[in-house]
Amino acid sequence: MRPARVIGIGETVLDILFKDDQPLKAVPGGSTFNSIVSLGRAGVPCAMVTEAGGDHVGDIICRFLQDNGVTSEFVCRHENVKSHISLAFLDGNNDAQYVFYKDHAFVSLDGKLPEITQDDAVLFGSFFAINPAIRPVVGGLLRSAHNAGAWLYYDVNFRKNHIADLPQVLSNVEENMTLSDVVRGSVEDFGYLFGLADTDAIYKRVSQFCDKLILTDGARPIRVYTPGGCETYAVHPVETVSTVGAGDNFNAGYIYAKMLGCNDYASRIEMAQRWSQDVCRQMGNNIGDSLVAELKQGK
Numbered sequence: 001m002r003p004a005r006v007i008g009i010g011e012t013v014l015d016i017l018f019k020d021d022q023p024l025k026a027v028p029g030g031s032t033f034n035s036i037v038s039l040g041r042a043g044v045p046c047a048m049v050t051e052a053g054g055d056h057v058g059d060i061i062c063r064f065l066q067d068n069g070v071t072s073e074f075v076c077r078h079e080n081v082k083s084h085i086s087l088a089f090l091d092g093n094n095d096a097q098y099v100f101y102k103d104h105a106f107v108s109l110d111g112k113l114p115e116i117t118q119d120d121a122v123l124f125g126s127f128f129a130i131n132p133a134i135r136p137v138v139g140g141l142l143r144s145a146h147n148a149g150a151w152l153y154y155d156v157n158f159r160k161n162h163i164a165d166l167p168q169v170l171s172n173v174e175e176n177m178t179l180s181d182v183v184r185g186s187v188e189d190f191g192y193l194f195g196l197a198d199t200d201a202i203y204k205r206v207s208q209f210c211d212k213l214i215l216t217d218g219a220r221p222i223r224v225y226t227p228g229g230c231e232t233y234a235v236h237p238v239e240t241v242s243t244v245g246a247g248d249n250f251n252a253g254y255i256y257a258k259m260l261g262c263n264d265y266a267s268r269i270e271m272a273q274r275w276s277q278d279v280c281r282q283m284g285n286n287i288g289d290s291l292v293a294e295l296k297q298g299k
Helices: 031-041 056-067 135-148 160-179 187-194 199-206 246-259 265-280 289-296
Strands: 005-009 013-019 022-029 046-053 075-078 084-090 096-101 120-125 151-155 182-186 213-217 220-226 229-233
Touching: 005 031, 005 135, 013 056, 022 031, 022 056, 031 046, 031 056, 031 120, 031 151, 031 246, 046 056, 056 075, 120 135, 120 246, 135 151, 135 160, 151 160, 151 246, 160 187, 182 187, 182 199, 182 246, 187 199, 187 213, 199 213, 199 220, 199 229, 213 246, 220 265, 229 265, 246 265, 265 289
Parallel strands: 005 046, 005 120, 013 084, 046 075, 120 151, 151 182, 182 213
Antiparallel strands: 013 022, 084 096, 213 220, 220 229
């Protein structure tokens, strides 16, 4: 299936980037959000299902979506609620350490939802996709998408600070995998989630729910597991300015390649790396103007 539209389901924050403890830039972000904005910039029809406060930050988030070709129709705005903030501190290698200012217990998703069809692709992940506070809505939307025949891509993106939540959310993670056509995660994600570090052991566990796994491991080779075996792809070296959004744009590039009709994993992983590396070369969460222009010219 070559999807006609991509629907993202995930959280939204305002990312404030710091270097040497000094603020450099503020830009709307969130894992799925970053992917969807980059796809919108590349000309892909996109929608974002998320929530934001009724404050000035929420206004910035909605304008940012619209300015990058993504409809904000499904952004659930909450009056008298503050939007989420994330501080990203870049270290000497320009890798980010995050501090989040948000309360997952008070997240709600009671706005308009999209009608998902078999022609759609759905990208979802992070804690937003398993949060018990909104699981009835998110789970229902994912089941509806799966039953309609949409193509679902699940980015696990499970953070260390949520290990204590595992007893409450593990069944949601497993259901998400079951509903998905592709699961993407890092070795670190599955270490926190399942206590596993061996890549084959990770696939054995994931394959109980989904038989297609994209496994990343920093600068080490990317592994793509399917019932037919495992293929590995070298990670191309890149000089980074910031790694914020690197994994998110990997997801976006992979989906973009699928939308172009690339049916082989090598082509999809190559495009995923191209998008990921582009965002690493700049201070921002999304692919830059030069890559956007190349993509629109078919290069």
